[in-house]
Structures are given as C-alpha cells and as structure tokens.
Amino acid sequence: MVAVAAPRQLPRVFQYRKSLIFAGIVLAWLVLWMVFRNVGTLALGAADLTPLHRWINDVNDAVGASRNSNPVFLYFFNEIRLVIDEFVTFIQALIAQPSFGRPVPVIGWLGVVAIAGFVSLAVAGWRIALLAVAGFVFLGLQGLWQESMDTLSLTLAAVVISLLVGIPLGIWAGLSDRANRILTPVLDFMQTMPTFVYLAPLTLFFLIGPASATIATLIYAAPPAIRITAHAIRSVPRNTVEASESLGATRNQTLVKVLLPSARKTIVLGINQTIMAALAMVTIAALIDAPGLGKTVVKALQTLDVGTAFNAGLAIVVLAIVLDRVTTAAASERRTLPRWALFGGLGITGVCVYLSYTYLWAAEFQSDVGAGSAISKGATAVTEWAQDSLPVITDGFKDFVTLALINPLQALLAESPWFLVALVIVALSFMIGGVRSAIVSAVCVGLLIATGLWQDSMITLASTLVATIMVMALGIVVGVWMGRSRRADRFIRPVLDAAQVMPAFVYLVPFLALFSASRFTAIIAAVVFAAPVAIKIIADGIRAVSPATVEASTALGSSSWQTIVKVQLPMARGALTLAANQGLIYVLSMVVVGGLVGAGALGYDVVAGFSQGQLYGKGLAAGVAIVVLGVMLDRLTQAAAKRWTN
Amino acid sequence: MDPVISVRDLWKVFGPNASQLVASDELKALSRQELMERTGSVAAVRGVDFDVAPGEMFVVMGLSGSGKSTLVRCLTRLVEPTAGTIMFEGENILEADPKRLRDLRRNKFSMVFQHFGLLPHRTVAENVGYGLEIRGVPRAKRGERSQEVIDLVGLSGNEKSYPDQLSGGMQQRVGLARALAGDPDVLFFDEPFSALDPLIRRDMQSEVIRLHREVGKTMVFITHDLSEALKLGDRILIMRDGQVVQVGTGDELVGAPADDYVRDFVRDVPKSHVLTLKWIMRPPRPDDELDGPELSPETVVREAVRSVLSADKPVKVVQNGELLGVVADEEILGVVAGEA
Numbered sequence: 001m002v003a004v005a006a007p008r009q010l011p012r013v014f015q016y017r018k019s020l021i022f023a024g025i026v027l028a029w030l031v032l033w034m035v036f037r038n039v040g041t042l043a044l045g046a047a048d049l050t051p052l053h054r055w056i057n058d059v060n061d062a063v064g065a066s067r068n069s070n071p072v073f074l075y076f077f078n079e080i081r082l083v084i085d086e087f088v089t090f091i092q093a094l095i096a097q098p099s100f101g102r103p104v105p106v107i108g109w110l111g112v113v114a115i116a117g118f119v120s121l122a123v124a125g126w127r128i129a130l131l132a133v134a135g136f137v138f139l140g141l142q143g144l145w146q147e148s149m150d151t152l153s154l155t156l157a158a159v160v161i162s163l164l165v166g167i168p169l170g171i172w173a174g175l176s177d178r179a180n181r182i183l184t185p186v187l188d189f190m191q192t193m194p195t196f197v198y199l200a201p202l203t204l205f206f207l208i209g210p211a212s213a214t215i216a217t218l219i220y221a222a223p224p225a226i227r228i229t230a231h232a233i234r235s236v237p238r239n240t241v242e243a244s245e246s247l248g249a250t251r252n253q254t255l256v257k258v259l260l261p262s263a264r265k266t267i268v269l270g271i272n273q274t275i276m277a278a279l280a281m282v283t284i285a286a287l288i289d290a291p292g293l294g295k296t297v298v299k300a301l302q303t304l305d306v307g308t309a310f311n312a313g314l315a316i317v318v319l320a321i322v323l324d325r326v327t328t329a330a331a332s333e334r335r336t337l338p339r340w341a342l343f344g345g346l347g348i349t350g351v352c353v354y355l356s357y358t359y360l361w362a363a364e365f366q367s368d369v370g371a372g373s374a375i376s377k378g379a380t381a382v383t384e385w386a387q388d389s390l391p392v393i394t395d396g397f398k399d400f401v402t403l404a405l406i407n408p409l410q411a412l413l414a415e416s417p418w419f420l421v422a423l424v425i426v427a428l429s430f431m432i433g434g435v436r437s438a439i440v441s442a443v444c445v446g447l448l449i450a451t452g453l454w455q456d457s458m459i460t461l462a463s464t465l466v467a468t469i470m471v472m473a474l475g476i477v478v479g480v481w482m483g484r485s486r487r488a489d490r491f492i493r494p495v496l497d498a499a500q501v502m503p504a505f506v507y508l509v510p511f512l513a514l515f516s517a518s519r520f521t522a523i524i525a526a527v528v529f530a531a532p533v534a535i536k537i538i539a540d541g542i543r544a545v546s547p548a549t550v551e552a553s554t555a556l557g558s559s560s561w562q563t564i565v566k567v568q569l570p571m572a573r574g575a576l577t578l579a580a581n582q583g584l585i586y587v588l589s590m591v592v593v594g595g596l597v598g599a600g601a602l603g604y605d606v607v608a609g610f611s612q613g614q615l616y617g618k619g620l621a622a623g624v625a626i627v628v629l630g631v632m633l634d635r636l637t638q639a640a641a642k643r644w645t646n
Numbered sequence: 647m648d649p650v651i652s653v654r655d656l657w658k659v660f661g662p663n664a665s666q667l668v669a670s671d672e673l674k675a676l677s678r679q680e681l682m683e684r685t686g687s688v689a690a691v692r693g694v695d696f697d698v699a700p701g702e703m704f705v706v707m708g709l710s711g712s713g714k715s716t717l718v719r720c721l722t723r724l725v726e727p728t729a730g731t732i733m734f735e736g737e738n739i740l741e742a743d744p745k746r747l748r749d750l751r752r753n754k755f756s757m758v759f760q761h762f763g764l765l766p767h768r769t770v771a772e773n774v775g776y777g778l779e780i781r782g783v784p785r786a787k788r789g790e791r792s793q794e795v796i797d798l799v800g801l802s803g804n805e806k807s808y809p810d811q812l813s814g815g816m817q818q819r820v821g822l823a824r825a826l827a828g829d830p831d832v833l834f835f836d837e838p839f840s841a842l843d844p845l846i847r848r849d850m851q852s853e854v855i856r857l858h859r860e861v862g863k864t865m866v867f868i869t870h871d872l873s874e875a876l877k878l879g880d881r882i883l884i885m886r887d888g889q890v891v892q893v894g895t896g897d898e899l900v901g902a903p904a905d906d907y908v909r910d911f912v913r914d915v916p917k918s919h920v921l922t923l924k925w926i927m928r929p930p931r932p933d934d935e936l937d938g939p940e941l942s943p944e945t946v947v948r949e950a951v952r953s954v955l956s957a958d959k960p961v962k963v964v965q966n967g968e969l970l971g972v973v974a975d976e977e978i979l980g981v982v983a984g985e986a
Contacts, residue, residue, distance in 0.1 A: 242724055243763030243821075247777035247828070248752030257780065261767040 022431065029424050033416045040417035042454035046608075049618055050452030056617030063204055073205075081211040088157045088210040092291075096149035105149070108356030108363025109140050111349075112149065116322070118349040122337055124329035135322040140365035143372030144293060144315045151282055151292030151319065154210060158217035158278045163271065166222040170229025170270070174263075175255070180230060187223045193630065197592070197623040199288050200609060200616070208610075213282065213290030221278040228270030232263035265331050272327035279323060280503035283316055284593065287610050293319075297505055301596050306383045306513045307376030313506040314375060320502055383513035390514070398520045405469070406519060410462035414455050421458065422449075425632075433639025444632035451621040451628070459601035461629060463519060463594075464587050467526040471583040472576075474527065475534035479579070480564055482535065483542025483572075493539075496532035504529050504593050512597050522594025522603065530586030534579040541575020542568050577641035584633045591626055602626050648736070649697035650832060650864045651721065656694045656730035658716050658888075661687025668729040678887045690716040691727070692888035698832075698866060703858055705867045705879030713888035714868045718834050721866065722755060723747060735831070752781045755832040756825040760840055762817045764809040764824075771796065771805040774823045781828070795823040798860075799853070815846035819853075826861070835867040839874070851877055872911060876900075876920055884908055901925035917981050918947040926981055927963045927971030934972055940964045941973075947981050954978045 044050065049057075067073050093099030094106050107115070113136045121129035139148040173180040199216050206212040236259050244258045260267075286294030293312050300309035337345075356362040386394070413421060422445045429441035448457045482489040507525045515521040545568050553567045569576070595603025602622045609619010657668045667673050667687055674693070681689055690713040698704040708714040719725035721732060723739060732739045734754065742750060756777065764773050775783075775792040783791070796805060799819045809817055818838055825833055835854075839847040851874060858865055869875050875882045876896040884891045884899065884907075892904035900920045903909040924943035930936060938959035941950055950973065954961045960974040 237761065237763070239759050239761045239763040240765060241763075242719075243757070243759055243824075244765075244776070244780075246722055246724055246751055246757040246759075246834075247780060247824070248748040248750070249780045250748065253780045257776070258765060262765065264767065 018431065022428075025424060025427055025431075029412070029416070029420065032420050033412055036417045036420065038415050040419065041415055042418050042449065042452075044452060044455065046604075047615075049614075050621075052450070052452050053615075053617035053621055056620050057614065060204060060616050067207075077205045080215075081206045084157070084161070084211045084214050085209070087161075088154060088214055091153040091157050092150060092210075094153075096146060096153045104360070104363040106357060107353055109136075109145055109365045110362035111353035111356035113137060114349040114352030114356075118345045120322075120326045121345055122342070124326045128325050128329045131325055132322050135318045138318055138371075139315055141371040142311055142315050142375065144296070144312060145365040147291075147293045147296055147312070148315055148319060151279070151294065151316070154213060154217065154282045154285070154290060154292060155275065155278045155323075158214050158221055158282065159271075159275050161214070162218055162222040162225055162274050162278065165218075166225030166270075166274065167229050167267070169222075170226040170267075171233060171255070171260075173226065173230035174233025174259070180234075183226065183230070187227055190219060190223050193627055197606075197627050199285065200606065200620045200623050203288050203610075204620075208289040210290060212288050213285035216285050216288070217278050217281040220281040221274045224273035224277055225270050228273060229263070229267050232266030232270070233259050235266070236262045268327065268331035272324065272331060275323050275327055276320065279316070279320055280505075283503045283505050287592075287607065294503075294505065297509070298596065301508065301512065304512070304517060305380075306509065307378075307380035309509045309512070310379035311372050311376040313509045316503055316506055321498075379513070386514055387516070394514050398515055398518070401466070401470075401523075402520055405466045406462065406523070409466060410459055413458040413462045418449065418454050429636060429639075432636055433643065437636060437639045440635045441632055444628050447628045448625055451625045453602065453605065453618070453622055453625045456601040456605060456622065457625045457629060460591055460599075460603065460626070463523050463526075463599065463601070464584065464591065464629070464633070467523045467530070467587040467590075468580065468584050470523070470527045471530045471534050471587065472580055474531045475538045475579050475583065476569075476576075478531075478535045479538025480542055480568065482539035483545075483568070484564075489539060489543075493536070496536055499528070499532045504590055508593060508597050517598035519599055521597050522590070522599030525597070526587045526590035526594060529590050530583045533586055534583040537575050537579040537582060538572065541572035541579075544575070545571045574641065577637060581634060581637035581641065584637060585630060588626060588630045588633070592623075602629075648700075649733075650700050650702075650735060651698040651866070652731075652733040653694060653696050653721070654731045654733075656691055656717070656720060656732065657689070657728045658691040658713070658720055658725060659687050659689045659728045661685065663687070664728045689888050691720060694730075694885075694888075694890050696883055696890065696893055698864060700864055701862050703865045703867060703878055703880045705869060705875040705882045706885060707869055707872060707875040707879075707882055708885035709870055712885040714870075714885050715836055717885070718757075718836050718866060718868050722751060722757060722834060724757075752777065752828060754830055755834060756828055756830040757834040757836060758818070758821045758825045758838045760837040762809070762814075762821045762841075764817060764820055766809055768808075769805065770801060770807050770809070770812070770820050770823075773809065773820050774827050777824060777828045791827055792823075795826045798826065798857070799823045813846070814842050815850060818842065818850060822853075822857075826857075830863070832864045832866065835865065835869075837868050837870065840870065847874075854878060872915065876915065884911070896920050897922050897925060918951070921947050921981060923947065923950055923961075923963050923973055924970065926977045927973050928977065930960070930969070930972045934974075935959045936962060936969070936972070938962055938972075943970055947978065951978055951982065 063073075067078070089097075092105075095112050096105055098104055099106060113133055116136050117129045117133040120132040139145060169179075169183065173183045198219055199212070202212045202216050206215060240258060240262065241254060244254045249257070282290060282292065283294030283297065286292065286298045289295075293316050296312035297309050297316070300306070300312065352362070422442075425445055426438050426442050430438035448454055451457070478492065482492050504525075507528050508521070511521045511524050511528070515524065549571065550563060550567060553563050558566065591599065591603040592606045593603070595605070595607040598604075602625055605615070605622030606619045606626070608615045609617075609622065657674075659667050661667075663685070664687060667681075667685060667689075673681060673685065676684065678689055678692070681687060692713075694717060696704075706714045706717060716725055720727040721739075723742075727740060730740070734750070739747070739750065765776065768776065771789070771792050774796055775788040778788045778791060793805070796802060799822050801816065801819050801823060804812065804816065809820065812820070818841075821838065838854075839850050842850060854865075854867075855878060857863075867875075867878055869878075876899075879896060881893060881895055882899060883893045886907055892899060892908050894902075897920050899908060900912045900915055900917055902925075903912055922943060923941055923945050926947060927943070936959075938957050938961050939953055940962045941953065941964070943963050943965050950961065954973055955975060955978060960972040962972055963970045
C-alpha cells in the first residue's frame with residue numbers, strides 16, 4: 001500500500017508547493033506595492049516624448065525628405081506604391097469614383113448590382129444572388145453607395161493581390177515540406193501580430209492612403225489564403241495521388257488534374273477567409289486615410305456620433321454578409337448553370353452595365369430615398385433612450401467591473417515600481433515555462449522599457465488581462481453548454497460564425513451607445529470580438545472528450561456538475577489553454593481599435609500617432625509595445641499549454 | 647516461358663543511410679528488430695526473390711507490417727527500392743529514368759488500391775478515362791475505351807455518377823476499370839477488397855477470377871487474407887518481417903508448410919478444399935486390391951470424397967498411366983475429420 005501511494009502523492013505535494021510559491025509571489029508583490037506605490041512607475045505624459053520617439057520622428061522626417069531622391073525609394077518602395085495605387089485607382093474608377101473625365105464612375109450602381117447578382121447566381125445559386133442584389137441596393141438606400149464601393153474596390157484590390165501571391169505560395173508549401181517549414185513560422189508571426197500595428201511602419205514607406213491601406217490589408221489577408229491552400233493540397237488523400245502517379249502522370253498533371261481539383265472546395269474557403277479578412281482590414285485602414293465606409297465610422301466615432309457610425313457600421317455588416325454568403329456557397333456545392341440562364345444573365349448584366357454607363361439615373365444612386373438618415377436617426381434615438389433609461393443596469397455593470405477588476409489590476413500593474421513588476425513577471429514565467437520562458441519574458445520586459453511606454457503598457461496589460469478573463473469566463477460557460485448540448489450548439493454556432501465575420505470596428509458602435517467612451521467600452525468590445533473564437537475552441541474541446549469516459553463517469557453516479565468539473569474540463573484542458581491563447585491575441589488586436597473609444601494607454605498612443613505628426617514616433621513605439629506584449633503573452637500561454645497538457 | 651517479372655535480392659530500408667546499410671552484409675544479416683535498435687532504420691523488404699510467369703495470378707500474402715504493400719509499391723517504384731533488381735519483360739526497372747518509368751506506368755502496368763484512390767470531382771467515366779487522358783488519348787477514343795471497360799467490370803449505367811454516390815464495391819469496380827483501361831500487361835492489386843464487406847468481397851473476388859480468365863493478364867495480388875489468397879492464387883508468396891517465408895501453390899503451402907509460421911497460418915484452412923490426392927495418397931500395400939477406380943493426383947480431396955467412400959476398394963492415383971499410390975477411406979476420413 002505504501003509503495004503504491006508514495007509516487008502518487010509526490011506530484012500533489014509538488015503542486016501544493018507550487019501554488020504556495022505562487023501565493024507567496026503575489027503576497028510579496030502586494031506588500032511591496034503598498035510600500036513603493038507610485039515610485040519608479042516610468043510614467044510618461046500624453047504629450048511627452050522620449051529620445052527614442054524623437055529619433056523615430058527624425059527618421060520619419062528624413063525618410064519623408066529623401067522619398068524622391070533615395071534610390072531605395074525611387075526604384076523600390078515608390079514603384080510598389082505606384083503600381084498598387086494605379087491598380088486601386090483603376091478599380092475605383094470602374095465602380096466608385098468619377099473618372100475618365102466623367103462625373104460618375106464607368107459602371108454605375110445598376111451595373112454593379114447586376115454584376116454582383118450575376119456572379120452570385122453563377123457561383124452560388126439564385127437565393128444568394130437575390131441576397132446579393134438586395135444587399136447592394138440597400139447600401140445605396142443607406143446613402144452610402146460611393147463609400148461602399150470605395151471599400152469594395154480596396155477589398156477587391158487587396159484580395160486579388162493576396163490571391164496572386166497567396167495561392168502559388170500555398171501550393172508551394174503544400175507540395176514541398178521545406179517550403180512549408182520556412183513559411184509556417186512566418187505566417188504564425190504575421191497572424192499573431194496585432195492587426196493594426198503594422199499600419200504605422202507601412203506609412204513610413206508608402207505614405208498614408210490607398211497603397212498603404214492595400215499593403216496592410218495584404219499582410220493581414222494573405223496568410224489565410226496561403227495556409228488554407230497548403231492545407232488543402234496536403235490533405236488530398238495520399239492514395240489518390242499515388243493512384244495518379246501509378247498511372248504515369250507527371251508532377252504537373254497530378255497537380256492540375258488531381259491536387260487542385262480535389263483541393264478546390266477548401267481553397268475557395270480560403271478565398272472566403274481572405275475576403276473577410278481583407279474587408280475587416282480595409283475598414284480599419286481608415287486610420288491611415290483609406291477611403292470608404294471605415295472612414296465614415298472613424299469620423300463618427302471621433303465625434304461620438306453614434307447614429308452615423310451605426311449606419312456606416314450596418315453597411316459594413318451588409319457587405320460582409322453578402323461577400324461571406326456568396327463565397328461560402330461557392331465552396332459548398334458543385335454547380336453548373338444551365339446554358340440559357342448563363343447567356344440570359346450575361347445579356348441582362350450587359351444591358352444594365354450599358355445603361356449605367358450611359359444614363360445618370362442608372363449611374364448615380366438617387367439617395368433622396370433617405371433610408372440612411374432614418375437609420376441613423378433611429379440609432380441615435382435608441383442610444384439616447386438607452387443612455388437615459390438603462391443607466392441602472394449598464395452603469396451598474398460598468399462600475400462593478402471597473403471597480404472590482406480593472407481598477408485593482410491596473411493599480412497593481414501600473415503603480416508598482418517597474419523593477420517589481422518585471423521581477424514578478426519573470427518569476428511567474430519561470431514557474432510556468434522554466435528558464436526559456438523566463439528569458440523570453442525578461443527580454444520582452446526590457447523591450448517594453450526601451451519603448452519608453454512602460455506604464456502605458458502596464459495599463460494596456462491590465463485591460464487585456466481583464467478582457468481575457470471575461471472571455472474565458474464567457475467561453476467556459478457557453479462553450480461547455482454548447483459542448484454538452486447539440487441543440488445549443490446548433491443555435492449558437494451560426495451566431496458565432498456571423499460574429500467572427502464582422503470587421504472589428506462594428507462592435508464598437510453599439511457598446512459606445514450603451515457605455516459611452518471609456519476603458520470599459522473598449523474592453524467589452526474586445527471581449528465580444530474575442531469570445532466567439534474562444535467559445536468555439538472550448539465547445540469543440542468539450543465535445544471531443546471521449547463519450548465513453550463521460551458515460552463511465554455518469555455510470556459511477558456523478559452529477560452533471562461533477563462530470564463537467566472532474567471529467568470534461570480537465571480532459572479539455574488543451575482546448576482551454578488554446579482558447580486562452582487565442583483569446584489573448586484577439587483581445588490585443590482590439591487594443592488599437594479600443595483607442596478610438598477611450599481605452600487610453602497604448603491604443604490611444606497608436607491612434608494619436610496616426611493623426612498628429614509630432615506623436616508619430618510615440619505611436620510607432622506603442623505599436624511595437626503591443627507586439628512585444630503579444631509575443632510575451634503568446635509564448636507564456638503556449639508554455640503553459642505545453643506544461644499543462646503533458 | 648520467361649517470367650514477366652523477375653525480382654532478385656530486393657531491399658527497401660526506410661531511415662537514415664539506407665543505401666550504406668544494405669551494402670553491409672553484417673547489417674543485412676540482422677533481424678528487423680536488431681536493425682531498428684542498431685541503426686534506427688526499418689527494413690520493410692529484405693532480400694526478396696521471386697518470378698511471376700505470364701498470365702499467372704501471383705498472390706503475396708502477409709500480415710500487416712510484413713512489408714507486402716511496400717513490396718508491391720517497389721515493383722512500380724511508387725516506393726523507391728534501396729537495392730536489388732526488378733526485371734520486367736527483360737528490362738531492369740530500377741534503371742529506368744523518370745520518363746521511361748512514366749511510359750511503363752502508362753502502358754505496361756497499372757494498380758488497384760485498397761482505398762480506391764478515385765478522384766472525387768470526376769464522374770465514373772472520367773475517372774476510368776484518367777489514365778488515358780494523361781497519356782494524351784483524344785477525348786472520343788477515350789470515351790469509347792472507357793465505355794468498354796465500364797461494361798467489362800459491370801458498371802454500365804453508372805458512367806455519370808460521382809464516386810461518393812457509389813457503394814464501396816462499386817467504387818472498387820471503378821478502380822478496376824481504371825486499371826484495365828490502359829490495357830496494361832500486368833495488374834497490381836494492393837489489398838483491393840480489404841475495405842469491403844464480406845459478401846461484396848466475395849463478389850469482387852469472383853469478378854477478378856472472371857476477369858483473369860477473360861483478359862488473361864498477369865496479376866500480382868496483395869492480401870492479408872489467406873482464404874482470399876487460396877481462392878485466387880495460382881501461386882502464393884508468404885511474407886513475414888520483410889522476408890519470403892515460402893512460395894508455392896495453395897496445396898503446397900497446406901500440404902508442406904515450410905516452417906511453424908506457415909503451419910500455424912494454414913492450420914484452420916479446410917484441408918479437403920485445398921489438398922489434392924497426391925498429398926494424402928499412400929504407397930499400395932500388398933493386401934490392397936488394385937482394380938478400383940482411378941483418379942488424377944491433382945484431384946482436390948473434397949471432389950474425391952464421394953468416389954473414394956462409395957468404392958469398396960482403394961482408389962488408384964494414376965498419372966500418365968503410372969500408379970503413384972492409393973487412397974482409401976481412412977486417408978479421406980483423416981483429412982475430413984481433421985478439420986472438425
């Protein structure tokens with residue numbers, strides 16, 4: 001008996017000691033915090049700059065001055081910018097902007113609607129075609145036709161370039177193990193990097209405007225295309241490829257006749273992801289002066305005009321739904337249009353395009369219908385009503401979270417001396433992931449200090465942690481529910497899918513209406529943005545727990561609660577840590593967007609850096625600080641995941 | 647007659663330094679286990695020799711992990727052999743360059759796979775015509791030929807279906823038709839029926855026997871199922887741990903197993919279905935009356951039961967007028983009772 005019991009107790013004692021050490025660290029932190037409060041916090045005023053920030057400003061100025069003389073710019077960056085600008089301008093000239101000496105674009109609204117309808121009909125069937133037509137007409141009724149078409153132009157430009165680059169790279173990574181090994185970490189990095197961070201450095205090289213916006217979008221939207229194409233090629237069954245080889249097919253024949261057709265559905269799904277990512281990023285790129293709906297939202301947010309923001313946000317949602325439905329349907333079925341429908345559709349589309357080219361009524365959307373102003377008035381009214389009559393609930397919730405979670409955590413992180421926090425972070429990292437994690441964290445802490453934005457980073461870290469905790473709470477509750485009940489899953493999953501498709505921006509609007517501009521609003525928007533992915537991961541994890549184990553636990557007389565706590569959650573811990581990891585990354589990517597509605601700290605620094613020249617350097621440094629935070633938290637959660645799942 | 651395929655000292659080693667490994671006689675002598683421990687490499691096929699005669703149905707049988715699937719892939723170089731020679735119609739396949747290899751695959755041999763390996767985005771007819779398509783056969787001719795083999799394997803009426811609309815047995819008929827479409831000299835089957843239900847498997851086995859009779863092609867058939875091997879094979883090669891244990895006809899394996907492994911394998915085989923009279927006859931004794939009925943030594947026991955038991959004298963086993971031995975009730979009963 002003793003011999004059997006001894007080895008089982010060892011880890012428990014060890015664990016016990018570990019939590020003791022953990023408690024000790026936190027306790028020591030609290031005590032030292034009280035002693036050293038507000039000493040050495042490395043605070044930096046909103047308008048203050050460090051030498052680093054000034055230096056970046058100087059670099060920016062120098063780059064600006066030499067843009068037309070330095071050969072690197074003359075023959076490289078400027079060329080890229082020109083080509084992309086030309087491309088975007090061309091698409092805009094077709095559908096969005098007055099062009100070629102005409103007061104209207106080449107193809108007016110009627111033509112665009114007809115083309116959208118016909119393409120949807122050809123790839124997705126008549127229901128979706130109807131949806132597309134209705135959606136596009138609605139955009140016009142909202143009085144946002146031109147803005148929508150600008151957004152669509154930029155999205156299309158970015159998608160075309162993403163796919164031109166992404167699909168060949170994906171095929172390459174799918175065929176060659178070596179290419180896959182090289183590309184995977186690069187893609188990982190591109191995707192962990194919070195979205196808005198590379199906007200600033202891009203403007204350094206490509207100025208603000210459509211070119212930078214398109215390139216930023218490209219960086220964000222190409223990885224899914226590459227990844228999914230590679231995955232699709234790789235998951236073609238080995239024996240199908242073998243069968244083709246055994247019949248004497250060359251590599252090219254196998255690629256063109258077997259791999260690509262078999263991978264078609266999945267690749268179309270990749271295109272769907274690319275389009276959705278591009279749309280999301282194009283709206284965000286309004287921060288660097290990209291034209292379109294995003295700009296309308298940003299302007300409205302800056303003046304806290306919820307009505308206008310809601311109207312434009314709704315347009316983004318409509319565009320997102322149409323693009324998503326069309327591409328999803330294209331991926332799901334084999335479809336061949338009957339010949340008459342094909343030619344009939346082509347004919348009607350041609351006539352519509354011609355009409356829209358020739359007649360003003362078909363070119364310019366008559367916006368005196370005024371659905372847009374009705375929507376924004378309605379939204380404003382609802383907002384006012386909510387702010388007048390719901391403050392008991394909304395303010396109560398807001399104050400509770402702010403006082404109970406945000407304030408204490410922020411005080412602890414931002415008002416402790418930097419060396420104390422640094423020490424705690426490194427010590428905790430060591431406990432979670434050993435020496436390697438401790439070193440990574442130490443380097444990250446050093447970099448944060450070097451950016452000159454230590455205190456802002458800590459404030460952002462506090463908000464990020466609060467948001468992630470809320471994401472996990474929500475994720476576990478809803479995820480377990482979905483994992484255990486098929487019916488719940490059936491109802492909730494489509495909602496989550498839809499929520500994931502929406503550009504991040506759109507979330508801000510309703511919460512701005514409910515909670516007005518504050519840290520809390522930004523946190524809630526981040527939670528809503530990050531929750532779907534966490535919920536899905538947890539739900540899938542719970543569902544993946546072997547039914548036999550759950551059955552055995554039930555047979556032993558466990559209650560549902562016991563089964564959840566003692567069987568399902570522990571067995572799904574891999575999914576839990578993955579959800580925490582993804583939740584963190586999603587939350588961090590909303591930090592900058594949160595800066596628009598009063599999140600302060602790093603998010604505000606980045607946003608201010610876009611709009612005020614003298615804060616450019618600071619904004620860039622803040623972007624770097626967000627990336628550093630992201631890398632540190634990502635590494636830590638991954639180390640925790642590794643430790644915990646083994 | 648010259649063999650179609652002649653394999654000599656064929657090796658396939660997976661792992662680091664495979665080619666140096668097979669150059670060392672010392673390492674080659676090691677068992678699979680020892681080799682794995684010493685070098686971290688796995689020897690899937692170890693010094694295999696065999697010949698396949700024209701028109702023969704040659705079965706390679708072994709349990710999973712015995713190296714039989716690797717062996718058949720080596721024959722078409724879907725897996726690159728490490729050492730040895732494979733003579734195919736007088737040509738060493740291992741020396742063929744990629745272009746020649748493609749030619750061989752397009753014209754000389756083709757393969758039927760365990761999991762079918764059909765192209766899900768193509769109809770039955772398009773799948774069957776795939777091999778012709780990659781050779782550059784014009785569409786009209788392709789359609790004609792596809793239709794012929796589709797009819798041959800009994801798929802008529804399903805030309806326009808997609809693979810996922812067919813049952814497993816039907817899908818494998820498509821695989822069979824695809825392999826036949828190119829009119830190859832040799833067909834390789836890699837456990838083609840393992841994924842099928844027992845009843846459908848029996849149908850498909852009969853189908854292959856019928857095709858073998860009708861088209862007369864040389865066939866190399868891989869299976870892990872002894873009864874399938876006995877049913878189909880003119881000759882059977884038994885593999886274990888990458889090596890050949892025994893090659894012979896069904897009755898040779900059952901009647902004279904090379905070692906305990908084979909003996910164990912064939913223990914449950916109904917001997918009366920496999921053994922012929924030559925395996926059970928005994929020399930005539932002085933008191934035997936030698937004017938009973940005559941049978942050939944190749945008669946299967948099961949078919950001789952009635953004549954032997956109904957005759958009141960021992961049955962003579964005679965070949966070319968020469969008396970080889972006799973079979974009486976006790977020999978027959980010995981076989982039949984031994985199966986119980």
